[in-house]
Amino acid sequence: MVLHTVNCPPSHPALGQCLRLLAPGDALLLLGDGVYAALAGSRAAAELAASGAALHVLDVDARAAGVLERLADGVSVCDDEGFVALTERYPRQQAWY
Template structure:
């Protein structure tokens, strides 16, 4: 049974990403959207959090939300895939369930 987790809060402001990672079982996918995209960036105080998750999870970040916030694809932690809205839809179809961490 595969799960897609979405996180839409900044890791600096809420513990949403920490909580998500604590509950996401190995093999599940994680998609960062809205203010959650800040968690995907290299060189921040929370970069290690997500880097650690890459061993057990495939991690995605929504490109349009990144660009809106003035960030580019090359600022994202290596191993995290940038997807567009089409990719978002593909991910939800590929997984049986979606758990939205708000």
């Protein structure tokens, strides 16, 4: 079980690589420009939902981007403490940037 973090926008190849390797049981945290992948109705959000991984966005970044207003179903919002809790729960982390 791996925690993946993505901070690049959906068009970036790193998101594609992350999607390829995301496994059910993994968690994904979107932060920075990565939060756009959680836009409801977007292709990236559909692909993420199909991965079976637990999906999270960082609250401040999602709010700043206006993504919080139109967050895809099934994505949970986490604050800094939630981020830390994720890193405790998943000792293996892969950052996609």
